[in-house]
Amino acid sequence: MGKARIDEERSGFDKWEMYKLLRGENLGPCRLPNTARLSASNLRTFLNRYHRVYVKPTGTWGGSNISVMEQRGKSMVWVTQERSSIKATVAQVLKHYSGVPAIVQEAIPAVSYSGYPCDIRVHMQRDIDGNWVYAGELVRVGGQGIVSNVGISHGQVLPFEAAVPRLLSVSTYEIGVLKQKLVEIGTRISSLFDDYSQIDEVGIDLAMDAKRQFWLIEVNTNDALGGPSHELFRQLPDQTMYNQMQKRASSRTMDVLQFFFDALSSEQTE
Numbered sequence: 001m002g003k004a005r006i007d008e009e010r011s012g013f014d015k016w017e018m019y020k021l022l023r024g025e026n027l028g029p030c031r032l033p034n035t036a037r038l039s040a041s042n043l044r045t046f047l048n049r050y051h052r053v054y055v056k057p058t059g060t061w062g063g064s065n066i067s068v069m070e071q072r073g074k075s076m077v078w079v080t081q082e083r084s085s086i087k088a089t090v091a092q093v094l095k096h097y098s099g100v101p102a103i104v105q106e107a108i109p110a111v112s113y114s115g116y117p118c119d120i121r122v123h124m125q126r127d128i129d130g131n132w133v134y135a136g137e138l139v140r141v142g143g144q145g146i147v148s149n150v151g152i153s154h155g156q157v158l159p160f161e162a163a164v165p166r167l168l169s170v171s172t173y174e175i176g177v178l179k180q181k182l183v184e185i186g187t188r189i190s191s192l193f194d195d196y197s198q199i200d201e202v203g204i205d206l207a208m209d210a211k212r213q214f215w216l217i218e219v220n221t222n223d224a225l226g227g228p229s230h231e232l233f234r235q236l237p238d239q240t241m242y243n244q245m246q247k248r249a250s251s252r253t254m255d256v257l258q259f260f261f262d263a264l265s266s267e268q269t270e
Helices: 015-022 040-050 090-096 160-167 172-191 240-269
Strands: 035-037 052-057 067-072 075-080 102-106 118-126 132-141 156-158 201-208 214-221
Touching (some): 015 035, 015 102, 015 214, 040 052, 040 067, 040 090, 040 102, 075 090, 118 172, 118 240, 132 160, 132 172, 132 240, 156 160, 160 172, 172 201, 172 214
Antiparallel strands (some): 035 102, 052 067, 052 102, 118 132, 118 201, 132 156
16 A cells, blocks of 8 residues: 655645555544545445445545445445435446546444434644644534535534534533543544644544444645634634634744744844
Protein backbone atom coordinates (compact mmCIF):
# COMPACT_ATOMS: atom_id res chain seq x y z
CA MET A 1 0.00 0.00 0.00
CA GLY A 2 2.92 2.33 0.65
CA LYS A 3 3.39 5.36 2.87
CA ALA A 4 0.76 8.11 2.92
CA ARG A 5 1.67 11.12 0.80
CA ILE A 6 0.48 14.63 1.44
CA ASP A 7 -0.63 16.71 -1.54
CA GLU A 8 1.90 19.55 -1.39
CA GLU A 9 -0.24 21.85 -3.53
CA ARG A 10 -3.34 21.25 -1.46
CA SER A 11 -1.38 20.86 1.82
CA GLY A 12 -3.61 17.98 2.82
CA PHE A 13 -4.48 14.33 2.33
CA ASP A 14 -7.20 12.96 0.08
CA LYS A 15 -9.40 10.12 1.35
CA TRP A 16 -7.14 7.33 0.11
CA GLU A 17 -3.93 8.85 1.45
CA MET A 18 -5.70 9.58 4.74
CA TYR A 19 -6.69 5.92 5.01
CA LYS A 20 -3.07 4.92 4.41
CA LEU A 21 -2.00 7.30 7.19
CA LEU A 22 -4.56 5.90 9.65
CA ARG A 23 -4.27 2.21 8.82
CA GLY A 24 -2.31 0.26 11.39
CA GLU A 25 -2.20 3.14 13.89
CA ASN A 26 -3.61 3.07 17.41
CA LEU A 27 -6.71 5.21 16.99
CA GLY A 28 -8.05 4.58 20.47
CA PRO A 29 -11.47 3.01 21.06
CA CYS A 30 -12.68 3.17 17.46
CA ARG A 31 -12.54 0.92 14.41
CA LEU A 32 -11.37 1.84 10.94
CA PRO A 33 -13.62 0.37 8.22
CA ASN A 34 -11.82 -1.64 5.55
CA THR A 35 -11.13 0.50 2.48
CA ALA A 36 -9.64 -0.04 -0.98
CA ARG A 37 -9.25 1.81 -4.25
CA LEU A 38 -12.34 1.54 -6.44
CA SER A 39 -12.00 -1.13 -9.10
CA ALA A 40 -14.25 -3.84 -10.48
CA SER A 41 -12.49 -6.58 -8.52
CA ASN A 42 -12.38 -4.62 -5.26
CA LEU A 43 -16.05 -3.64 -5.54
CA ARG A 44 -17.11 -7.24 -6.12
CA THR A 45 -14.89 -8.50 -3.29
CA PHE A 46 -16.28 -5.94 -0.84
CA LEU A 47 -19.88 -6.66 -1.83
CA ASN A 48 -19.36 -10.39 -1.35
CA ARG A 49 -17.71 -9.82 2.03
CA TYR A 50 -19.75 -6.96 3.51
CA HIS A 51 -22.92 -6.93 1.32
CA ARG A 52 -23.16 -3.13 1.74
CA VAL A 53 -20.45 -0.64 0.80
CA TYR A 54 -19.87 3.07 0.26
CA VAL A 55 -18.21 4.49 -2.82
CA LYS A 56 -16.53 7.87 -2.28
CA PRO A 57 -14.47 10.12 -4.55
CA THR A 58 -11.08 10.67 -2.92
CA GLY A 59 -10.89 14.41 -3.52
CA THR A 60 -14.33 15.68 -2.47
CA TRP A 61 -15.76 16.66 0.89
CA GLY A 62 -19.12 17.33 2.52
CA GLY A 63 -20.69 14.10 1.27
CA SER A 64 -20.45 15.11 -2.40
CA ASN A 65 -20.96 12.28 -4.94
CA ILE A 66 -21.02 9.54 -2.31
CA SER A 67 -23.13 6.49 -3.09
CA VAL A 68 -24.07 3.17 -1.50
CA MET A 69 -24.14 -0.22 -3.18
CA GLU A 70 -25.82 -3.20 -1.57
CA GLN A 71 -25.93 -6.89 -2.45
CA ARG A 72 -29.48 -8.23 -2.13
CA GLY A 73 -29.54 -11.86 -3.12
CA LYS A 74 -28.53 -12.01 -6.76
CA SER A 75 -29.32 -8.33 -7.32
CA MET A 76 -27.27 -5.23 -6.57
CA VAL A 77 -28.98 -2.02 -5.47
CA TRP A 78 -27.31 1.35 -5.93
CA VAL A 79 -28.30 4.49 -4.01
CA THR A 80 -26.95 8.00 -4.55
CA GLN A 81 -27.74 11.21 -2.71
CA GLU A 82 -29.71 12.49 -5.70
CA ARG A 83 -31.91 9.47 -6.43
CA SER A 84 -33.55 6.53 -4.74
CA SER A 85 -32.32 2.97 -5.07
CA ILE A 86 -32.10 1.35 -8.46
CA LYS A 87 -30.88 -2.04 -9.62
CA ALA A 88 -27.40 -1.63 -11.03
CA THR A 89 -24.30 -3.49 -12.12
CA VAL A 90 -20.70 -3.03 -11.11
CA ALA A 91 -20.05 -1.69 -14.60
CA GLN A 92 -22.66 1.06 -14.16
CA VAL A 93 -21.10 2.20 -10.89
CA LEU A 94 -17.62 2.24 -12.41
CA LYS A 95 -18.93 4.25 -15.36
CA HIS A 96 -20.46 6.80 -12.98
CA TYR A 97 -17.05 7.31 -11.35
CA SER A 98 -15.10 7.11 -14.60
CA GLY A 99 -12.16 9.51 -14.47
CA VAL A 100 -12.78 10.21 -10.78
CA PRO A 101 -10.35 8.61 -8.30
CA ALA A 102 -12.52 6.89 -5.70
CA ILE A 103 -12.50 4.38 -2.86
CA VAL A 104 -14.82 1.56 -1.85
CA GLN A 105 -15.43 1.24 1.88
CA GLU A 106 -17.08 -1.27 4.18
CA ALA A 107 -20.42 0.17 5.31
CA ILE A 108 -20.53 0.88 9.03
CA PRO A 109 -23.38 -0.79 10.99
CA ALA A 110 -24.29 2.58 12.47
CA VAL A 111 -27.29 3.37 14.62
CA SER A 112 -29.65 6.00 13.21
CA TYR A 113 -31.48 8.95 14.72
CA SER A 114 -35.20 8.17 14.34
CA GLY A 115 -34.41 6.52 11.02
CA TYR A 116 -32.14 9.30 9.74
CA PRO A 117 -28.38 8.91 9.18
CA CYS A 118 -26.23 10.59 11.80
CA ASP A 119 -22.63 10.96 12.81
CA ILE A 120 -20.52 12.51 15.55
CA ARG A 121 -18.12 15.35 14.77
CA VAL A 122 -15.12 15.73 17.06
CA HIS A 123 -13.04 18.88 16.55
CA MET A 124 -9.37 19.22 17.48
CA GLN A 125 -7.29 22.41 17.30
CA ARG A 126 -3.73 23.44 17.98
CA ASP A 127 -3.30 26.12 20.60
CA ILE A 128 -0.88 29.04 20.37
CA ASP A 129 1.97 26.73 21.44
CA GLY A 130 1.14 24.13 18.80
CA ASN A 131 -0.33 21.62 21.23
CA TRP A 132 -3.53 19.77 20.34
CA VAL A 133 -6.68 20.76 22.23
CA TYR A 134 -10.01 18.90 22.29
CA ALA A 135 -12.35 21.67 21.10
CA GLY A 136 -15.67 19.86 21.31
CA GLU A 137 -18.16 17.43 19.83
CA LEU A 138 -21.66 17.39 18.37
CA VAL A 139 -24.05 15.11 16.52
CA ARG A 140 -25.12 15.75 12.93
CA VAL A 141 -28.46 14.30 11.85
CA GLY A 142 -29.08 14.01 8.13
CA GLY A 143 -32.32 14.95 6.46
CA GLN A 144 -33.04 13.49 3.06
CA GLY A 145 -30.68 10.99 1.46
CA ILE A 146 -27.79 8.78 2.53
CA VAL A 147 -25.35 11.25 4.14
CA SER A 148 -25.40 13.10 7.44
CA ASN A 149 -23.83 16.28 6.03
CA VAL A 150 -26.35 18.92 7.08
CA GLY A 151 -25.67 21.17 4.11
CA ILE A 152 -26.41 18.54 1.48
CA SER A 153 -29.22 16.70 3.28
CA HIS A 154 -30.79 19.71 5.06
CA GLY A 155 -30.37 18.05 8.44
CA GLN A 156 -29.71 19.41 11.91
CA VAL A 157 -26.99 19.73 14.54
CA LEU A 158 -27.55 18.58 18.14
CA PRO A 159 -25.58 18.53 21.39
CA PHE A 160 -23.99 15.14 22.01
CA GLU A 161 -25.67 14.75 25.41
CA ALA A 162 -29.11 15.42 23.93
CA ALA A 163 -28.75 13.20 20.86
CA VAL A 164 -27.14 10.05 22.26
CA PRO A 165 -30.20 8.93 24.32
CA ARG A 166 -32.13 8.95 21.02
CA LEU A 167 -29.51 6.63 19.52
CA LEU A 168 -28.96 4.20 22.39
CA SER A 169 -30.31 3.39 25.83
CA VAL A 170 -27.69 5.08 28.00
CA SER A 171 -27.43 6.69 31.42
CA THR A 172 -25.92 10.08 32.17
CA TYR A 173 -22.82 8.31 33.51
CA GLU A 174 -22.50 6.25 30.32
CA ILE A 175 -22.73 9.39 28.20
CA GLY A 176 -19.79 10.74 30.19
CA VAL A 177 -17.81 7.56 29.49
CA LEU A 178 -18.56 7.88 25.77
CA LYS A 179 -17.35 11.49 25.82
CA GLN A 180 -14.10 10.38 27.47
CA LYS A 181 -13.64 7.93 24.61
CA LEU A 182 -14.18 10.75 22.11
CA VAL A 183 -11.41 12.73 23.79
CA GLU A 184 -9.06 9.75 23.53
CA ILE A 185 -9.92 9.19 19.88
CA GLY A 186 -9.44 12.86 19.05
CA THR A 187 -6.14 13.03 20.90
CA ARG A 188 -4.72 9.92 19.24
CA ILE A 189 -5.79 10.86 15.72
CA SER A 190 -4.64 14.48 15.92
CA SER A 191 -1.22 13.31 17.16
CA LEU A 192 -0.68 11.68 13.77
CA PHE A 193 -0.38 15.20 12.35
CA ASP A 194 2.26 16.38 14.83
CA ASP A 195 4.88 16.58 12.08
CA TYR A 196 2.60 18.54 9.73
CA SER A 197 2.77 22.03 11.20
CA GLN A 198 0.50 23.44 8.47
CA ILE A 199 -2.35 21.27 9.79
CA ASP A 200 -3.85 22.87 12.89
CA GLU A 201 -7.55 21.93 12.64
CA VAL A 202 -8.86 18.35 12.55
CA GLY A 203 -12.50 17.35 12.21
CA ILE A 204 -13.14 13.68 12.97
CA ASP A 205 -16.39 12.07 11.84
CA LEU A 206 -17.49 9.00 13.78
CA ALA A 207 -20.46 6.66 13.94
CA MET A 208 -21.62 4.29 16.67
CA ASP A 209 -23.06 0.82 16.32
CA ALA A 210 -25.62 -0.84 18.60
CA LYS A 211 -22.81 -2.18 20.82
CA ARG A 212 -21.55 1.38 21.45
CA GLN A 213 -18.49 0.76 19.32
CA PHE A 214 -17.17 3.89 17.62
CA TRP A 215 -16.28 3.66 13.94
CA LEU A 216 -14.18 6.17 12.05
CA ILE A 217 -15.96 7.58 9.00
CA GLU A 218 -13.56 10.28 7.92
CA VAL A 219 -10.84 12.67 9.09
CA ASN A 220 -10.91 16.22 7.73
CA THR A 221 -8.03 18.69 8.12
CA ASN A 222 -7.50 22.28 7.11
CA ASP A 223 -5.78 22.70 3.75
CA ALA A 224 -5.63 25.10 0.83
CA LEU A 225 -9.31 24.39 0.05
CA GLY A 226 -10.67 25.11 3.53
CA GLY A 227 -11.03 23.29 6.82
CA PRO A 228 -13.34 21.58 9.30
CA SER A 229 -16.37 23.77 9.95
CA HIS A 230 -16.61 25.96 13.03
CA GLU A 231 -20.09 27.00 11.90
CA LEU A 232 -21.52 23.60 12.83
CA PHE A 233 -20.84 24.45 16.47
CA ARG A 234 -22.46 27.84 16.02
CA GLN A 235 -25.74 26.02 15.41
CA LEU A 236 -25.74 24.51 18.91
CA PRO A 237 -28.00 26.11 21.56
CA ASP A 238 -24.91 26.77 23.70
CA GLN A 239 -22.25 28.51 21.62
CA THR A 240 -19.46 28.26 24.20
CA MET A 241 -17.50 25.69 22.17
CA TYR A 242 -17.91 27.79 19.01
CA ASN A 243 -16.67 30.95 20.70
CA GLN A 244 -13.67 29.15 22.17
CA MET A 245 -12.82 27.64 18.79
CA GLN A 246 -12.97 31.02 17.09
CA LYS A 247 -10.81 32.62 19.77
CA ARG A 248 -8.26 29.80 19.64
CA ALA A 249 -8.02 29.97 15.84
CA SER A 250 -7.71 33.76 15.88
CA SER A 251 -4.93 33.66 18.48
CA ARG A 252 -2.98 31.09 16.49
CA THR A 253 -3.38 33.07 13.25
CA MET A 254 -2.14 36.24 14.94
CA ASP A 255 0.81 34.34 16.38
CA VAL A 256 1.78 33.00 12.95
CA LEU A 257 1.48 36.48 11.40
CA GLN A 258 3.64 37.92 14.17
CA PHE A 259 6.26 35.24 13.51
CA PHE A 260 6.48 36.16 9.82
CA PHE A 261 6.46 39.88 10.61
CA ASP A 262 9.36 39.45 13.04
CA ALA A 263 11.26 37.33 10.52
CA LEU A 264 10.76 39.94 7.79
CA SER A 265 11.83 42.75 10.10
CA SER A 266 14.95 40.82 11.04
CA GLU A 267 15.91 40.36 7.38
CA GLN A 268 15.44 44.06 6.65
CA THR A 269 17.73 45.12 9.52
CA GLU A 270 20.57 42.79 8.52
